[in-house]
Amino acid sequence: MSTLKVLDEDFSSWKCATCNKPLNPSPVELEYLDSRFNVELPACPDCGFVLIPEELALGKMAEVERMLEDK
């Protein structure tokens, strides 16, 4: 399973407040209705906290959710 790149924007202004580390693009596994895929998303390099930005949640992610719901 290859990792999809879905974000062009820069999320370097976000840092993990707990680890005090800037977020890095990292491969993240997502799941919906028994389908899984790897997507490159900003995440804390230490604790692995993943950011799902608003435009992704309401844009591409919502589209994919709908597509999977119609499968």
Next chain:
Amino acid sequence: MDQKNLRDWEARCTQEEPPKCKARCPLHVDGREFCRFLQAGQVDKAWAVLCKTMPFPAVTARICGGDCQNDCLRAQRGGGIELASLERFAAENAKRTPIIRALPPKGRNIAVFGAHLSGLTAAWDLGKKGFTVIVFCENKMQGLGHLPAELVSNEIIEKELAQLGKMNVSFAEHGKPDAQTIMAASKSFDAIFIDPLIFNATQFGLSQVDPATLETSIDFLFASPDVSGKSITELIAVGRKGALSIERKLQNASLTAGRDREAPFETKLFTNISKVATVDPVAVPDGGYSLEQAREEASRCLLCECMECVNNCVYLQEFKSYPKAYARQIYNNASIVMGTRMANTMINSCMLCGLCEQVCPENFAMQDIVLEARQDLVEKGHMPPSAHEFAFRDMDFADSSVCALARHQPGTESSRQFFFPGCQLSASDPGAIERTYAHLCSVLDGGTGLLLRCCGAPADWAGQKDMFGRKMESLKRDWESLGRPQIIAACPSCMESLQKGLPEADVISLWTVLGSELGQLSQHPELELLSLQDPCSARSNHDLMNDVRMLLSGLDITFEEPELSGSQTECCGFGGLLSNANQPLSRKAAEHRAEKLDHDGVTYCAMCRDMLAKAGKRCMHFLDIIFPDGNEDPAGRIAPGYSARRENRVRLKENLLRQTWNEQPEPRHDYESVAVEFTEEARTMMEERRILLSDIQKTLHAVQDSAQVLENTETGHKLIQFRPVTVTYWVEYEMKGGSYLVHRVWSHRMRVLGVGGNS
């Protein structure tokens, strides 16, 4: 839906039935399609429509007598379309004639005796299909040569006869064929057609001929009964019928199957002309129509179609088709094993309001198909979870202990009746419920209990049979706990739901009760003329609609019935959970309905009230008038948002417990104490994205002490997330004076499994 079911449904939608002109024409020329092109000035395309159906079109189009003109619906609004003159116009003005290509010879030989219109047509049709045809006649101009020269010139006739020559047809001009020759031909030809203007069946000594197929007692010999009195197009149709019979006979196929609509027939197509204005025909000048005149005359064509339901429903319009096609799409959707179900959104966008069934001449009930389709999706586990989940959560909330209540009237041990306001009225206007309940307790004898909860309609609308069953069982337990009293329901949807799920209960409408106790109601301020909005769930409840009107009149409230009222009322966009499954369409439906109300609206459904109010329409609920709260402009009352609706229900129960039953309500949840404020933008987002105040409070509460916080180094905003059940909420906020100021909120259903993956 099985295949037979599908066909039954399809047969009820008349939209694809032919227009009157086509059904009435012996050749079934599509006058509607022809006029559609002419209206647009596309003469060549109009001409091509004629060439597709007519034999030797350059002649036929010029001599057609317009058999259809009296049947044309336009005949009732000025005069039938002058189709004959328009056909002639097209024949004379078309720049291009489609090339007619005959099939290669099949090696079957047919003799046609006689070259009148029937014989030539039989030759044309058979030749085109690859049969080798010899036309025996005195003279090939026999039929066409007698046509009036001012209609058809010899040049045109010769051109069409030359075309026949290119289509496997030749002429044998041997004088008038006699019976002996014809009988002899039966030995050397595969089949024979006798033009009835040479010999009709009786003249030829054939006593038995089937008028539907022209089959005679002599095998492979086809002849017609007497044709005297028949029009030109009917004579052509006789030849066409003979040709088709010969083709089938030689293919060893059934002569009769599927021919029931060969002769002129009654179409089932319904076209509403009640709003069509009268327009007189464009007079036909001696020299025929000019292009301008032809376009003008063709523009009188109504382009007959039904679309009654579609024209009256934003949902049916939204998906760009009509019920017959929708039925098939739904059938296909259900049949998909692997792949994408394309019709889910369509299935989940119907308001289940039943207006289509009311206006359809064949009572096509889209809501029945759609509900069944939803039940099927649920049963097979294919219902998109996002479509209705928010509504289920809301329903469960209304039935949870913080909102639900089942009590006898204070100071009594039994109830002769109880008030069932419904969860949406509780959400919309809890104060009205308190006032109404107090009134009912004061005027009704025998004890009036109160039951606060949801009627289960959302589960029913969503196709969740099991869930609806469970809701009704629980409702039944409440009803029984109060001693099975009469139910006074305020909401027409509740009435419908109760009748479906609790048929043994005696359910009466609040408006009927108030109407029968008119004298007990206090005066209301004088009101301007109002527009009455009947909720769609009252559509078939004629007693209710009648009682509502009696009540309004009894209260001296003047109201008008909007276009589409009573049993033909339109849904406000909430029905069938449309606002959950397809919010933009729901909004469109509310706006569409609002436009039909000329004055401030008045209605007896809390959702109609709020949906219309949200669409910007001033609207009152009956209770705003009967038990006013002192607000000076009840029609302008703002419809509460999703979070406020929940809070209203909770507070209603709390107030009633304290004030009516003298009891302390249960304490609020911990998370509700989280103090939170919102920017204007965040408030709008919450409503649009259906994120509740409680979702945000739960999120803030859940991560208050956790380490899972992101921080924006530029804005200083914090960002947290929480997934209570099936949705992850994200809340972006800043701390302001010890409280949270929320800037943005969003959510998604997809689950984050974690960093790593396998790449």
